[in-house]
Amino acid sequence: MQQALHENPSYGMASLKFSPLVAHVIEATGAQELLDYGAGKGRLGLTLKTQVKGPLEIRHYDPAIPEWAAPAPPCELVACIDVLEHIEPGLLDNVLDDLKRVTLGVGVFTVHTAAAIKVLPDGRNAHLIQESPEWWMPKFRERFDVVRSESMPNGFWVIVQSKRENVDAPKA
Numbered sequence: 001m002q003q004a005l006h007e008n009p010s011y012g013m014a015s016l017k018f019s020p021l022v023a024h025v026i027e028a029t030g031a032q033e034l035l036d037y038g039a040g041k042g043r044l045g046l047t048l049k050t051q052v053k054g055p056l057e058i059r060h061y062d063p064a065i066p067e068w069a070a071p072a073p074p075c076e077l078v079a080c081i082d083v084l085e086h087i088e089p090g091l092l093d094n095v096l097d098d099l100k101r102v103t104l105g106v107g108v109f110t111v112h113t114a115a116a117i118k119v120l121p122d123g124r125n126a127h128l129i130q131e132s133p134e135w136w137m138p139k140f141r142e143r144f145d146v147v148r149s150e151s152m153p154n155g156f157w158v159i160v161q162s163k164r165e166n167v168d169a170p171k172a
């Protein structure tokens with residue numbers, strides 16, 4: 001169903017408004033590689049190429065996009081922008097565990113907590129999980145060290161650090 005939504009040219013625009021945050025984390029950490037997890041049309045990477053100075057290798061993962069559907073290799077910086085609320089509730093822990101697997105250093109994740117404007121072909125709201133930050137944060141803390149989180153209208157963003165190694169946290 002996500003593949004069908006991605007056929008709409010205006011679907012998947014949220015990453016653009018978060019590109020300055022991701023660019024800031026890239027510069028703060030000195031990351032030279034980024035995995036865009038749930039990349040959609042790849043707009044985040046295209047935008048970051050114009051915002052980040054220095055080399056930046058961008059990898060994409062999105063199971064709804066056939067050319068980016070293979071399991072992603074681990075990466076030093078992972079962005080997961082406006083994705084998690086779209087996950088089937090019964091699969092959320094699997095996706096969060098996979099985010100843990102691929103995040104070698106730092107992750108930048110955003111979650112929209114309210115209903116979406118778009119509706120899936122089966123009639124459900126495109127935001128399959130509409131839960132508060134208080135519901136989400138224990139799930140992140142179970143898998144990551146939370147460096148910073150901020151509320152925003154109808155959602156929040158979080159910067160996390162892998163628990164597997166000690167990396168310098170960004171000064172976000």
